[in-house]
């Protein structure tokens with residue numbers, strides 16, 4: 001019987017959906033070992049034993065996996081951001097494809113050969129957004145960085161390898177400003193203190209930088225000095241915003257913004273269209289890779305100019321708008337009102353006149369459109385992690401589109417939904433994983449479904 005603190009010899013044979021390595025004991029007990037690699041032969045210390053599985057940590061690497069590389073970030077293994085800086089990017093892509101294949105087979109009962117994963121051109125510094133929690137170290141000094149895995153302990157990180165270099169400069173200036181003034185640091189436990197988060201966004205194509213301070217209160221002391229420091233240190237600074245969040249909650253942003261400098265937003269470009277990005281707007285964090293994802297979705301939509309296109313879970317309208325010129329009419333549906341306003345603005349800014357947007361729950365909007373007799377030729381779905389669910393799939397069945405393009409950020413709910421689609425006569429034709437978030441275990445998938453008999 002396995003027990004806590006046992007040291008066992010283990011070969012890692014697979015990875016979980018969250019990125020932890022897994023090996024099996026001779027008795028068939030699965031042992032989850034974070035930071036291991038498939039192919040590692042290890043001595044593992046058992047930390048926790050459950051009925052049919054256990055958790056362990058690496059005590060000694062006896063024979064390293066061939067996929068291992070030297071981690072290139074000092075915060076790796078402490079910070080909760082990356083899970084895979086110790087394996088090659090090729091191996092990471094292999095594991096991500098495997099994750100999609102496994103989910104489709106186990107949950108959806110779908111056996112299909114995936115198209116090769118679309119890797120990210122940039123594995124480093126691909127993010128255009130950072131939300132860094134600010135807190136106090138045990139000695140009282142300022143800490144800013146990332147939460148440790150499954151925790152609210154802040155791991156100090158001055159330059160994250162996934163973020164643009166300019167973010168490190170914003171962090172440095174912010175630390176310097178905090179040291180020069182008597183602004184206090186927010187304490188999650190007591191709900192007291194002022195500065196909660198540093199929030200940064202960057203327009204990669206436009207080279208525009210937004211710096212936003214999330215504050216428990218109306219503002220910071222010496223905002224004049226802060227602005228002076230930011231402006232002199234950051235030539236591409238476009239706007240500075242103070243967001244007020246007085247709630248004792250894990251939600252990062254409060255609902256009030258005050259613009260300290262500039263217009264309160266930045267712009268950037270995606271698939272040739274211009275988009276306005278405010279602190280509240282949803283914007284893909286890996287812009288270049290989002291273009292590849294949208295290209296694949298566009299290929300699957302196969303529009304010819306005469307179609308009605310329904311873009312469900314449209315956010316700020318990006319996917320549909322990049323296809324608007326290829327269809328007759330675009331209808332977008334999104335539940336967040338601000339995002340719908342952004343989508344309408346984005347259509348106007350890009351002189352797109354054949355688009356309309358509805359602020360509604362997607363299943364409700366779909367059922368309303370269906371009752372009104374709207375019959376889209378192509379439907380795009382890009383739901384959050386929980387997927388779109390059976391009710392919406394049934395309504396889509398009644399609308400009877402030729403094609404459904406499903407963009408998913410969670411292979412498990414995707415697999416469940418594809419099964420519902422197969423029950424109403426939609427065949428999964430092609431599945432392409434897209435790596436939007438290198439070094440994390442997240443993987444996006446684009447799926448083309450076609451109505452049976454077409």
Ligand code: SAH
Nearest residue numbers: 313314315318334335336361362382383384
């Ligand atoms: N397609 C967009 C956004 C995808 S993220 C893009 O590529 O940029 C998923 C979106 O679904 C979010 O904007 C979220 O606000 C929205 N959403 C979540 N639940 C929803 C629901 N029940 N009905 C409609 N939209 C929803």
